[in-house]
Amino acid sequence: MKFWPLIVLLLAPLAQAITLDTLQQRFTRQPVIRAHxxxxxxIKDLPQPLRSSGxxxxxxxxxLLWDQKTPFPMQLMLNDARMVQSVxxxxxxVITADNNPQMFQLNHLLRALxxxxxxxxxxxxxIDFQDKGDDRWTLRLTPTTTPLDKIFSSIDLAGQQYLESIKLNDKxxxxxxxxLSQHRLTPTTLTDDERQRFAAR
Incomplete structure (x- = not known):
């Protein structure tokens, strides 16, 4: 019986380890998520960084719906069939896989991220996935397919219960x-306005 506490201590970190599979399962249990x-x-040729929020x-x-509020309004809708952007x-x-396959692939990838x-x-x-402890994780993605490998050197994701940061490093x-902050899981279904935006052509 004396060995049980030690065994429990040794196994506890293994039981709580985060993997990419458990992360995907966690995100799958979040049918609708909203965040700021x-x-x-x-940009290396510009003296000041460009900042936006929404x-x-x-x-x-x-x-995916992306509503930029500042410095100017920009709305983006992305689903399996098309991307609609209004600035x-x-x-x-409207961008589809037929009229702009590369742009559509990049934006479709954003949803997968x-x-x-x-x-x-x-x-x-x-893929380089790392469990950072305390339920935190990082995921480094190095492109292996074209055109991604011509555009990005790497993409870094990090978070805890939610995806909290994305870093795109280009060539x-x-x-x-x-x-990303202020994550909200309710309401768990789309509002009428959100449904209409996804249905817009």
């Missing part, structure tokens, strides 16, 4: 840092 985002783009929504079975109230631009979709990630990246030395 802060984005900073550092609200985002990822719905597991529907797609500053201008007529929306938010959902930690292992199948999609393994098809496009070399030209520019960086995009996205920080």
């Amino acid at each position: 985002f802060e984005q900073t783009r550092t 609200e985002m929504l990822i719905a597991r079975d529907t797609g 500053n109230g201008q007529p929306p631009q 938010f959902q930690a979709d292992r199948r999609v990630l393994e098809q496009n990246f070399r 030209q030395g520019d960086k995009t840092d996205i920080t």
Whole structure:
């Protein structure tokens, strides 16, 4: 009996270890998640970084809504069929896999990042997943397919219960840092307004 406490101590960290599979399962249990985002783009030829902020929504079975509020309004909707982007109230631009396959692939990948979709990630990246303890994790993705390997040197994700940060490092030395906060899991279904945005053409 004296050995039981030691065995429990040794096995406890193993039982609580986070893997990419457990992370994907965790995200799968979040059918609709809304969060605030802060984005900073550092471009080597510009003296100051470009900053923007707003609200985002990822719905597991529907797609991604990205509502930039500052420095100017920009709305983005992405689902399996198309991407619709409207900037500053201008007529929306529609991108599909037929009219712009590379852009659509990049934006479709963004949805896979938010959902930690292992199948999609393994098809496009070399994966380095690390359990950082205290339920925290990091995920470094190194592109292995074109055009991703021509654009990004790496993509870094990190978080705990939720995805909290995305860092896009491109081949030209520019960086995009996205920080997510104020995560909300309710309501667990889309509002009427959100459904209408996904249905818009």
